[in-house]
Amino acid sequence: MKNLDEKKADRFRFLNKVYELSEGNRHNSVNMFEIGKMLGLTQDESQHITDYLEGEGLIEYHTIGGGILITHYGIVQVEEALSHPEKPTQYFPPINIIQVGQMFQSQVQQASEGGQQTLTITGAATSEIHALLAELKSAIGSMKLDLQTQKDLAGEITTIEGQMQTSKPKKSIIKESLTSLRTILEQSGAALLAAKVLPLISGLG
Numbered sequence: 001m002k003n004l005d006e007k008k009a010d011r012f013r014f015l016n017k018v019y020e021l022s023e024g025n026r027h028n029s030v031n032m033f034e035i036g037k038m039l040g041l042t043q044d045e046s047q048h049i050t051d052y053l054e055g056e057g058l059i060e061y062h063t064i065g066g067g068i069l070i071t072h073y074g075i076v077q078v079e080e081a082l083s084h085p086e087k088p089t090q091y092f093p094p095i096n097i098i099q100v101g102q103m104f105q106s107q108v109q110q111a112s113e114g115g116q117q118t119l120t121i122t123g124a125a126t127s128e129i130h131a132l133l134a135e136l137k138s139a140i141g142s143m144k145l146d147l148q149t150q151k152d153l154a155g156e157i158t159t160i161e162g163q164m165q166t167s168k169p170k171k172s173i174i175k176e177s178l179t180s181l182r183t184i185l186e187q188s189g190a191a192l193l194a195a196k197v198l199p200l201i202s203g204l205g
Contacts, residue, residue: 005093012081012092013039014049015058016202018070019078024195026075032066056091082202095202129164129174132196133157136181145188156181175201 002010017035022028036046050068053059058074061067070078077091085095136157140150156177163169163177178201185194 008091008093010039010041010045011049011052012095014041014046015053015070015074016078016082016199018059018068019075019195020199022070023192024070024075024079024198025192026070026072029062029067029069032068034066058091079198082198085202126164129160129200132200133160135196136193139190139193143188143190149184149188153181153184156184 014035017038018030021030021035032046032050033043036043036049041049050059050061053074054061054068057071058077059068059070062069077089081089081092081095088094136153140153145153159177160174163174178197182194182197182201185191185197
């Protein structure tokens with residue numbers, strides 16, 4: 001039987017996956033059992049987690065057969081956790097603790113003043129970052145942005161692409177540029193694109 005910390009970690013991983021697949025949109029339905037399968041959970045575990053999250057107002061049932069929706073409150077809780085990964089929230093432990101042992105393309109560095117981290121990015125992580133950058137470059141022209149905002153977006157994209165081309169990309173630089181991209185997109189009203197950036201930031205630890 002899982003202890004309380006493991007249950008809380010599973011709940012966050014589950015809600016975060018709902019957030020990712022729904023693109024942070026409370027009107028986009030996802031299937032609880034498919035999410036559980038992605039996370040390696042049994043159907044019973046998925047049902048228990050869903051019942052808990054629904055009881056706390058973080059998600060709501062939508063259709064027979066496992067369709068669920070993330071609520072506005074659920075979106076707020078996920079984004080709060082992702083924005084401050086070192087801090088626990090009302091419902092979840094710190095993300096940097098959740099990711100230990102299950103970390104993907106990420107590193108932990110503590111008590112190392114002036115230290116710099118490099119990261120080998122391969123496979124799915126590389127594809128996801130390149131796909132996001134391609135989508136952003138394609139969307140810039142249709143977003144009706146002022147010239148300076150277009151330049152700011154292009155500059156952050158160029159920075160990330162430059163790091164991705166090196167043999168030892170610096171995680172801190174990529175993460176900082178992704179965070180800047182998210183802020184610019186949110187301020188420009190591109191909430192769906194901003195939501196796609198968050199999981200990449202979280203994945204870098």
